Amino acid sequence: MSRRTGRTLLSLLAVVVALVWVFPVYWMVNSSFVSNAVLQQFTPRFFPGEYFTFANFQSAIADGSFFGALGMSVSITLIVVAVCLGFAFLGAVAISRFRFRGRTSFVLALLLIQMLPAEGLFIAQYKMMSSVGLLNSILGVSIIYVAAVIPFTVWMLRGFVAGVPAELEEAAMVDGLSRFQAFMRITFPLLAPGLVASGVYAFLQAWNEFTVAVVLLPAESAQTLPLWLRGFVQASATRETDWGAVMAASTIVAVPVIIFFLIVQGRMTSGLVGGAVKG
Structure with a gap:
């Protein structure tokens, strides 16, 4: 039981570390699908929702x-x-x-x-x-x-x-x-x-x-x-x-x-x- 508990705790710790590591990447991708005005709002949005847009990608690709x-x-x-x-x-x-x-x-x-x-x-x-x-x-x-x-x-x-x-x-x-x-x-x-x-x-x-x-x-x-x-x-x-x-x-x-x-x-x-x- 103690060994199983230890493995469970290590697995949970690994999941937490993985989430901390991947969150900046997720936030980068999430921010790329909302407008600059939405990003500057005080309340962060973890999902684009109704503000979803491809305009940012169009702006990047359109750069000369x-x-x-x-x-x-x-x-x-x-x-x-x-x-x-x-x-x-x-x-x-x-x-x-x-x-x-x-x-x-x-x-x-x-x-x-x-x-x-x-x-x-x-x-x-x-x-x-x-x-x-x-x-x-x-x-x-x-x-x-x-x-x-x-x-x-x-x-x-x-x-x-x-x-x-x-x-x-x-x-x-x-x-x-x-x-x-x-x-x-x-x-x-x-x-x-x-x-x-x-x-x-x-x-x-x-x-x-x-x-x-x-x-x-x-x-x-x-x-x-x-x-x-x-x-x-x-x-x-x-x-x-x-x-x-x-x-x-x-x-x-x-x-x-x-x-x-x-x-x-x-x-x-x-x-x-x-x-x-x-x-």
């Missing part, structure tokens, strides 16, 4: 910079995810399957790079991109994002590759497969959860990144969605911020992340807790 920012964010995110997974996969295989001089130093370098504060690199990154003419460009931002994300993705994938016994590949080679065929047919499918988990990390870093984008994208014509969202206010500077439209814009920015999580959630869950071969 929205589709340009959306295209830039999508392009940068796709490049970062693809390049990071490719290089991180090769790096993880190298340090897990092969023994070479400098291997330990390379692994330690991956950890040390993660300790560097991003703010301390802004000046160097700006001057570097400026000297090669890559400011306000998709390529310039993608290069910096890839350099920032790869160390952690390599370290994450290393655990998954190391968790797959090399004896599986050796057994496949005994059956007549080449080393490459054995790796692609035996090991690579077992690494799918790790690739998904690493891809989610790279996706979130590229899609939501703000500070580096502020430095490398100073032009108003070159903005990612976080930068566009920062400047999404009423056209007239003398008028107050339309919080309903801002909440709608924030919801639009969050929707791709939610959709991506729904698609990969199964693989991601096993990827976050996996790293070993079962069965």
Whole structure:
């Protein structure tokens, strides 16, 4: 009975924590469906009710910079995810399957790079991109994002590759497969959860990144969605911020992340807790 009571209390606590965590997201979505005048009323409305409207979303989408920012964010995110997974996969295989001089130093370098504060690199990154003419460009931002994300993705994938016994590949080679065929047919499918988990990390870093984008994208014509969202206010500077439209814009920015999580959630869950071969 005491054990059952303890589980019940822990379950209730988990529900409370989940509600506290999800309430800001719910309030953002709820606020996006009511007008700014309703939001400014003293009594909060937890449901749009008769004030339900799509006008906020229409206002956000009608903004002249929205589709340009959306295209830039999508392009940068796709490049970062693809390049990071490719290089991180090769790096993880190298340090897990092969023994070479400098291997330990390379692994330690991956950890040390993660300790560097991003703010301390802004000046160097700006001057570097400026000297090669890559400011306000998709390529310039993608290069910096890839350099920032790869160390952690390599370290994450290393655990998954190391968790797959090399004896599986050796057994496949005994059956007549080449080393490459054995790796692609035996090991690579077992690494799918790790690739998904690493891809989610790279996706979130590229899609939501703000500070580096502020430095490398100073032009108003070159903005990612976080930068566009920062400047999404009423056209007239003398008028107050339309919080309903801002909440709608924030919801639009969050929707791709939610959709991506729904698609990969199964693989991601096993990827976050996996790293070993079962069965």
